[in-house]
Amino acid sequence: MIEPMPREIINWSILEEIIYMDEDDPDFSKRLASQFVVQADTTFAEISEELKTNKNLEELEKLGHFLKGSAAALGLQRIAWACERIQNLSRKVEKTFPTKEELLSTLPEGTQIFDIDMKIYDDLNNGTPPTTDGDELYLFLIKRALAQAYLEFQLARNELSVYYHDYLY
Template sequence: MSTADSTPYDMEKAAESVINMATFEQLLEMDDDEDDLEFIKSLVDTFHEQAMSTFADMDTKLAAKDLDALSRLGHFLKGSSASVGLRKVPMTCGRIQNYGHLKDDSGVKAIVDTDALQRIAEAIVQLKGEYAEADEFFKNFFDADA
């Protein structure tokens, strides 16, 4: 599979920036059948469904300006994305979680709700891009395995 600019997909480069390979390799080791990787595929598929649903919920809650719900959604996706070995997504979700609690990136300094909503809107765009990178990694990983 190639990226949009027709450059061959570089699994090693993607693994360095997108995936925590130590976590991902632990998941791979848990699979009973190294030939079909059904366990890890099912985890990734479940995560994909959760991510798509969470993105839709985030868009809805952002429109409703529901900071508490956005914080909870960030927290939820942070945990599930870390469990499949993603690097960037959990960090961005952590920021969304902080913003929903009216805190800055670090979770220490207070911010106002209008600032929090703007930051969350920007973070959601970033989050969806980071997820797309991870999704591409998983598709290439499992296609290479086939």
């Protein structure tokens, strides 16, 4: 049974705890957010690479876990959720992944998705699930989870950029 995806892109009560530390260290939370953007970009690339080349589930599990940790710590709960799916699919404790329609419907109303993000999302979601029960299925589902994580990342980045009045690279 897959845990339902949280609705809000950012769990502000968590992020605010970090923003609270800006008192002592101005821009601390913003630096962290920027750092996360870099880290997420890197990690997504690594996952993508892993899916294409080694297809090592253990490695994928670590990558998913890694990104989940920092996403959750920053309150980026939808990313963390998607990363947890990658983690669990890699460990084969989950065997399904919701459809993209289901997932998109969980987004808060009025959430804007840029065309380019939507395109990447659709591209990654392409393909038909393998009929076999082997690693192929998990890898396929991981790829879809990655697509979701990536979309969520873009949404979170947008929201953070709005908050900090500065686009986060």
